[in-house]
Amino acid sequence: MRDFLLHNVSPFPADETANGHGNMQIRALRDGFVFHLLGRSDTDTATVEKTIAAPIADLGGELRQLAPYQWFWVGNATLSQERVAEISAALPSMLALTDQTHGRVRLVVSGPQVRSVLAKGAMIDLADDVFAIGQSVMTQIGHIGAMITRTGDAEFEIMVLRSFAESLWHEIHQMAAEFN
Amino acid sequence: MSSLVKCPHCGLRPREEFTIRGEVPSPRPASDAPANAWFDHVYLRDNPRGEHREYWHHAGGCRRWLVLSRNTITHDISAVVDASTLKAGTKS
Numbered sequence: 001m002r003d004f005l006l007h008n009v010s011p012f013p014a015d016e017t018a019n020g021h022g023n024m025q026i027r028a029l030r031d032g033f034v035f036h037l038l039g040r041s042d043t044d045t046a047t048v049e050k051t052i053a054a055p056i057a058d059l060g061g062e063l064r065q066l067a068p069y070q071w072f073w074v075g076n077a078t079l080s081q082e083r084v085a086e087i088s089a090a091l092p093s094m095l096a097l098t099d100q101t102h103g104r105v106r107l108v109v110s111g112p113q114v115r116s117v118l119a120k121g122a123m124i125d126l127a128d129d130v131f132a133i134g135q136s137v138m139t140q141i142g143h144i145g146a147m148i149t150r151t152g153d154a155e156f157e158i159m160v161l162r163s164f165a166e167s168l169w170h171e172i173h174q175m176a177a178e179f180n
Numbered sequence: 181m182s183s184l185v186k187c188p189h190c191g192l193r194p195r196e197e198f199t200i201r202g203e204v205p206s207p208r209p210a211s212d213a214p215a216n217a218w219f220d221h222v223y224l225r226d227n228p229r230g231e232h233r234e235y236w237h238h239a240g241g242c243r244r245w246l247v248l249s250r251n252t253i254t255h256d257i258s259a260v261v262d263a264s265t266l267k268a269g270t271k272s
């Protein structure tokens with residue numbers, strides 16, 4: 001646990017309407033939490049889901065696997081440092097939790113043309129019948145490492161390291177510009 | 181479209197997501213092996229025409245080290261496995 005209070009400041013530009021895209025919505029998620037869970041090499045998703053069933057029922061959010069034995073637990077609740085420490089301390093030794101709320105940030109892109117927008121940067125298949133709602137992948141948008149999660153019919157959440165937020169924000173707006 | 185590599189963890193991914201480390205070298209010599217055995221292990225690579233085994237790192241995805249069997253003439257990929265599945269000290 002950190003021994004000082006971290007004041008979270010969103011790295012995305014403050015004025016979201018300044019970029020007005022008619023058909024495309026690009027929205028920064030400024031609240032919530034991102035936890036990294038690291039398991040032993042015999043840990044599978046089902047086990048992790050069971051292990052954190054109680055806090056996940058309490059706090060909400062979902063598990064997204066980024067690599068073997070590694071998951072992000074991402075949710076929209078705002079948590080105190082004490083609560084994070086509590087959750088972490090309650091985990092069995094097979095799981096290690098790191099708070100990455102300050103280090104990974106999220107935005108949501110949605111609109112009927114969202115796949116055409118993302119296809120300019122992402123090199124994976126995001127087709128409706130291939131990439132289901134709730135599915136997520138660790139991949140790249142251009143040269144930026146990003147986790148893409150499908151959150152709706154034509155809605156995707158993108159999570160990147162904080163230092164790439166501004167660059168990604170700019171890029172997504174550029175990519176969406178033709179659908180204005 | 182770029183060439184696609186089937187990561188055992190992530191599925192089909194573009195080649196751009198990977199970093200190629202190079203040939204999977206012969207087993208590590210014993211610590212008291214002669215200098216020329218160590219020189220061979222550290223510096224000399226086969227650069228074969230045909231079947232080749234290489235370390236690839238899925239830097240843009242799961243960030244796991246993989247061993248990829250590739251034909252250097254046709255670029256056909258016959259197998260991709262997680263490097264941790266290789267037994268220590270053996271070539272396969």
Ligand SMILES: [Zn+2]
Nearest residue numbers: 187190238242
């Ligand atoms: Zn992978």
